[in-house]
Amino acid sequence: METMKDWAIQISNVTKVYKGKKAVNDLSLYVEKGSVVALLGPNGAGKTTTVSMILGLIQPTSGSVKLLGGDPKDRSVRDRIGAMLQDVSVIDNLTVAETIDLFRHYYKTPLPLAQLLQISGLTNERSKMASSLSGGQQRRLGFAMAAAGDPEVLFLDEPTVGMDVTSRQLFWDTVKAMAGRGRTIVLTTHYLEEADQIADRIVVINDGRLVADGTPSQIKATTIGRTITFTAGPSVTNELLYAIAGVTDAEWNGRRVRLYSSDTDRLIAELIMRGVEMKDIEIQSGGLEEAFRSLVSSAKEE
């Protein structure tokens, strides 16, 4: 086991059974301090269950979970974490500033109130009753509460649900800034572009199992790769194409050819250098969305 590194999260062979069904199935995941990890997966994949186990809100059926090297239920550990959970609404009869300030008092080294209001974009709403905020604003208030203790590990469970485009941008800018200060961030999302933008590691979970783990570009390259599509001239043959380095697959559709490769930039240079007859060239980089879909569907077929 990799114990030498400074781990924020250590999940070893964790299984959680709910009503006879495995919500999480033999999952192992180690997260280094300072990394930004996105847990990606369709609804019901087990992301929230995984986060709840890391936070000590639910007990794994088997396996072990460590947060900052300790038990997530320890007060000393809780003092160093923060979380934005799903479906948390606000407390009644307190203003925005009062709610945040209450949370600040739970922690030993809180961030200043003004800074929390600023990073959640709620400075103008500070005197409003929290219950009168819009859904997106309530989510941002949730973020301010999660950040109140200046956490070393920050959990964001589907954080941008209900936020409008502007809120979402401000939110990710702030999270990026926190990540820049060496904070570990674990987020779950099914907004794939967001995971791609923010995370330096993506862990794809489906049916309670880890199906892929890597940097966003690794995930994209190893799953679907990129494609070059063109109409082939009469001299082009299947054998000729397979002889070119970097071609992983070729699909013919009449004279239309689609080549798969992990590096389409080098491949196109190679094709031109070899003087392969091509017309109407299209180069596509498989988006994360496609990568994600192919991962999830191939995991289902197994």
Place this chain on the structure above:
Amino acid sequence: MDASVRRAAIAQLKSELLRTMRNKRFVFFTIIMPIAFYFIFTSSMDGDLTVDGIDWAAYYLMSMSAYGVVGSGITTLSKKFSRERSQGWSRLLRITPLPSWAFVLSKVIAQGLINLCMIIILFVIASVVKGVELSAAQWVESGLWIWFGSFSFMALGTLVGTIRNSDVVQVVGMIVYLGMSMLGGLWFPVESMSDTMRGIAHAMPTYWLGHGAWNLIGGGAFDWNGVFVLGAYVIGFVVLSSYIMRKQEAA
């Protein structure tokens, strides 16, 4: 207590005080209503009326003080607990460093402070406006009796608060509050009730809360029966609500 826990609990306490005092329904039902009832029913009655030899204005002051703290405990705590559980707030607090006992304790202390203020306000109004005369010891003893007794109704509040739907909690809390107050003789003295109703009254914790105070200002002995009955109720409420909560969490 760890200094950081104390700091967190005090902040929680302040927030609970603010939240309760900003709740208009609370202020109306448990502060304004007992005062209004007190004025209405002491003004409409014959000035020389006595109950068990106690001057009516003094007797009814105890009734209304008890009535106020009963409502404060039942309705406020039940609503807070139910709401916070159903809206994920309690779950969120479980990942903060605030221990759950400190969270519950600060709610109880906040409500206790509010109850104490309610009793003092009513006592001052009665003494200044209605000219109620009691010895210093009687003022203090009856006030403290009602105050200590009020904690048993907080236990009842946590029991009602185990109902998940917070709208249902509000209705049930009101019914329990008004029903128990009326049946327990806080609105109208048990002495004016039929035998059957009086029998029911004697089973109500509200009756025993009032009885101890009436006894103290009437010069009777300290009401150990009341202590016993209220204590039994507290144990019952706490055991039942923790049993229900554990069952709900297991589900």
